[in-house]
Amino acid sequence: MNPSLNELLGIEVPLIQAPMAGVQASALAIAVSNAGALGSLPCAMFSPQSLRDELALLASGTRNPFNVNFFCHTPPQPDPALEARWRQALAPYYAEAGLDISAVPAGAGRVPFSAEAADLLHEFRPAVVSFHFGLPSPELLQRVKSWGARVLSSATTVAEARWLEAHGADAVIAQGLEAGGHRGMFLTDDISTQVGTLALLPQVVQAVRVPVIAAGGIADAAGVRAAMALGAAGVQVGTAYLCCPQASTSALHRAALQSEAARHTALTNVFTGRPARGIVNRIIRELGGMSAAVPAFPLATAAIAPLRAHAEKSGNSDFSPLWSGQNASGCRDIDAAELTRELAAGFRH
Amino acid sequence: MNPSLNELLGIEVPLIQAPMAGVQASALAIAVSNAGALGSLPCAMFSPQSLRDELALLASGTRNPFNVNFFCHTPPQPDPALEARWRQALAPYYAEAGLDISAVPAGAGRVPFSAEAADLLHEFRPAVVSFHFGLPSPELLQRVKSWGARVLSSATTVAEARWLEAHGADAVIAQGLEAGGHRGMFLTDDISTQVGTLALLPQVVQAVRVPVIAAGGIADAAGVRAAMALGAAGVQVGTAYLCCPQASTSALHRAALQSEAARHTALTNVFTGRPARGIVNRIIRELGGMSAAVPAFPLATAAIAPLRAHAEKSGNSDFSPLWSGQNASGCRDIDAAELTRELAAGFRH
Numbered sequence: 294m295n296p297s298l299n300e301l302l303g304i305e306v307p308l309i310q311a312p313m314a315g316v317q318a319s320a321l322a323i324a325v326s327n328a329g330a331l332g333s334l335p336c337a338m339f340s341p342q343s344l345r346d347e348l349a350l351l352a353s354g355t356r357n358p359f360n361v362n363f364f365c366h367t368p369p370q371p372d373p374a375l376e377a378r379w380r381q382a383l384a385p386y387y388a389e390a391g392l393d394i395s396a397v398p399a400g401a402g403r404v405p406f407s408a409e410a411a412d413l414l415h416e417f418r419p420a421v422v423s424f425h426f427g428l429p430s431p432e433l434l435q436r437v438k439s440w441g442a443r444v445l446s447s448a449t450t451v452a453e454a455r456w457l458e459a460h461g462a463d464a465v466i467a468q469g470l471e472a473g474g475h476r477g478m479f480l481t482d483d484i485s486t487q488v489g490t491l492a493l494l495p496q497v498v499q500a501v502r503v504p505v506i507a508a509g510g511i512a513d514a515a516g517v518r519a520a521m522a523l524g525a526a527g528v529q530v531g532t533a534y535l536c537c538p539q540a541s542t543s544a545l546h547r548a549a550l551q552s553e554a555a556r557h558t559a560l561t562n563v564f565t566g567r568p569a570r571g572i573v574n575r576i577i578r579e580l581g582g583m584s585a586a587v588p589a590f591p592l593a594t595a596a597i598a599p600l601r602a603h604a605e606k607s608g609n610s611d612f613s614p615l616w617s618g619q620n621a622s623g624c625r626d627i628d629a630a631e632l633t634r635e636l637a638a639g640f641r642h
Numbered sequence: 643m644n645p646s647l648n649e650l651l652g653i654e655v656p657l658i659q660a661p662m663a664g665v666q667a668s669a670l671a672i673a674v675s676n677a678g679a680l681g682s683l684p685c686a687m688f689s690p691q692s693l694r695d696e697l698a699l700l701a702s703g704t705r706n707p708f709n710v711n712f713f714c715h716t717p718p719q720p721d722p723a724l725e726a727r728w729r730q731a732l733a734p735y736y737a738e739a740g741l742d743i744s745a746v747p748a749g750a751g752r753v754p755f756s757a758e759a760a761d762l763l764h765e766f767r768p769a770v771v772s773f774h775f776g777l778p779s780p781e782l783l784q785r786v787k788s789w790g791a792r793v794l795s796s797a798t799t800v801a802e803a804r805w806l807e808a809h810g811a812d813a814v815i816a817q818g819l820e821a822g823g824h825r826g827m828f829l830t831d832d833i834s835t836q837v838g839t840l841a842l843l844p845q846v847v848q849a850v851r852v853p854v855i856a857a858g859g860i861a862d863a864a865g866v867r868a869a870m871a872l873g874a875a876g877v878q879v880g881t882a883y884l885c886c887p888q889a890s891t892s893a894l895h896r897a898a899l900q901s902e903a904a905r906h907t908a909l910t911n912v913f914t915g916r917p918a919r920g921i922v923n924r925i926i927r928e929l930g931g932m933s934a935a936v937p938a939f940p941l942a943t944a945a946i947a948p949l950r951a952h953a954e955k956s957g958n959s960d961f962s963p964l965w966s967g968q969n970a971s972g973c974r975d976i977d978a979a980e981l982t983r984e985l986a987a988g989f990r991h
Contacts, residue, residue, distance in 0.1 A: 450905065488820070489820040491865065491869075492861075495861070496971055512844070520868070523868050
């Protein structure tokens with residue numbers, strides 16, 4: 294058991310509950326932090342008011358450290374030609390559903406970390422702040438560090454791990470391609486560069502001096518043991534928490550995670566514009582996992598949303614992002630504190 | 643340490659040197675088998691005479707069990723339209739090299755397991771026979787089993803593992819997508835179904851009763867420990883053996899494996915027609931990893947061969963299949979017996 298990550302983050306168990314935007318808020322993070330690991334609040338889809346509310350809940354729900362997570366992409370310029378091509382690709386689905394594609398509002402979907410968010414965070418002084426898609430500007434990063442927060446970010450290649458260390462990350466999450474949700478990739482958009490956890494982790498451990506947290510495919514204590522054998526300082530687990538009562542995962546999503554369908558996930562950009570891993574469903578199957586027709590992240594989301602809402606009303610997940618890693622075998626209706634204790638057993642011999 | 647694989651295969655160390663057609667023959671297998679693990683002879687590219695010669699060398703070189711490996715694809719019907727499209731895609735490279743594309747001989751490249759091969763094997767009675775791309779016909783499989791050989795094959799999904807167990811494999815190799823060379827996939831040709839070792843292995847272990855051998859991304863004793871923590875009965879290692887003096891890996895290939903270039907491998911079908919993992923080089927970069935222009939396996943090979951030969955003459959690997967897994971960090975100029983002993987340390991605590 295490597296004590297350095299526990300000391301760095303002020304936790305008892307070197308386990309991070311992966312932030313999962315759209316399927317959880319403070320309730321899951323509170324349960325995990327109270328169990329001695331690091332709970333995470335995913336903030337990419339919150340309004341400023343929701344962010345304040347959730348931070349207040351977290352601060353009152355646990356006296357232990359917690360992590361707040363932000364995306365730090367550069368918002369794209371809307372591109373009318375790309376947007377038109379995307380709507381053309383989706384038009385048959387709108388017609389089938391009897392929906393009006395011209396009524397789709399343009400929408401951001403996900404907002405990047407900002408000075409306003411930093412101001413708000415400063416009031417709550419979270420012990421850990423993690424980022425996806427690299428790191429924010431040096432000025433914003435310094436503001437986060439000013440109250441003593443430790444900064445984490447995800448690397449999907451050795452080059453990204455070296456970049457994060459050089460630019461101020463206090464620890465690096467080695468995100469193997471088994472991981473669910475958005476790939477943290479930020480130095481490349483070529484998905485052939487993405488590496489499985491068993492291969493990525495030891496190469497990142499060898500390449501950087503900061504502690505390395507293993508993510509991707511870890512679903513139980515045996516997975517934790519495997520990651521620690523490969524030199525990890527700790528692990529991050531997401532998918533296995535998705536069926537806990539403290540997550541807000543939809544019933545459709547929970548059912549898919551606990552079915553044979555979860556055996557086949559794929560990287561897809563159709564839900565947001567960036568590659569993310571989810572269970573293969575109709576929209577992925579028909580448009581292809583990585584579609585050339587999507588607008589830049591996060592602009593793809595707006596035109597999918599009405600299809601998703603319409604289908605889900607009748608219990609259909611054809612257009613839902615069923616985020617999952619490649620190992621959903623840990624998904625059960627189990628209290629998040631209990632799951633945390635089960636995973637923690639992997640750190641003992 | 644799980645004794646069952648050792649008992650099943652008659653070996654001391656539950657480690658299999660992966661068969662690697664084109665870069666090794668009996669010398670590597672002999673060194674590994676004599677060190678107490680299971681050496682493998684890849685037979686897919688041998689003529690009948692070479693197969694006989696190599697089997698004789700193996701039989702006289704070690705008294706320990708060894709594995710002989712065959713592909714078991716169905717040879718495709720040549721398709722003139724596909725072949726023409728492929729030659730069109732390669733024409734600019736032929737022009738650049740000053741080669742005559744109309745002089746390219748049609749050639750099989752790789753031959754599947756056959757009754758003739760079974761006859762020859764019967765003389766040598768190898769203790770283990772492994773297959774790639776599923777299993778041969780029930781008749782051929784029974785012939786192999788008739789002299790007591792144990793049969794292995796690779797599964798890249800849970801469904802393939804179940805199929806192999808149901809059709810007579812004595813053990814299943816869970817081939818994670820980190821693995822170098824050809825994907826063993828045979829129930830699907832959709833590469834989005836391919837799973838990282840850390841996620842695939844425990845799910846296969848859970849799904850079948852036969853021993854499961856972990857493959858893909860394992861480069862050192864720590865990797866062995868990780869695989870065993872996940873329930874493997876043993877491991878298969880390929881890439882780490884490529885720079886041993888007993889391998890016939892070319893100097894160009896060895897140099898690439900020990901350079902930063904090895905950080906970026908990709909699945910590509912351009913060398914043979916089936917997805918296989920190699921270090922990204924010019925032909926992969928320019929034609930795309932998975933090209934729609936290739937003829938069926940193994941017919942793509944013939945038209946690439948002259949380009950490769952021409953380029954390699956001047957020390958250029960732009961058209962060479964630089965097979966490698968996603969973790970080449972174990973590649974050193976180290977005797978295969980010594981590497982086997984280093985890896986074997988991973989089975990002890």
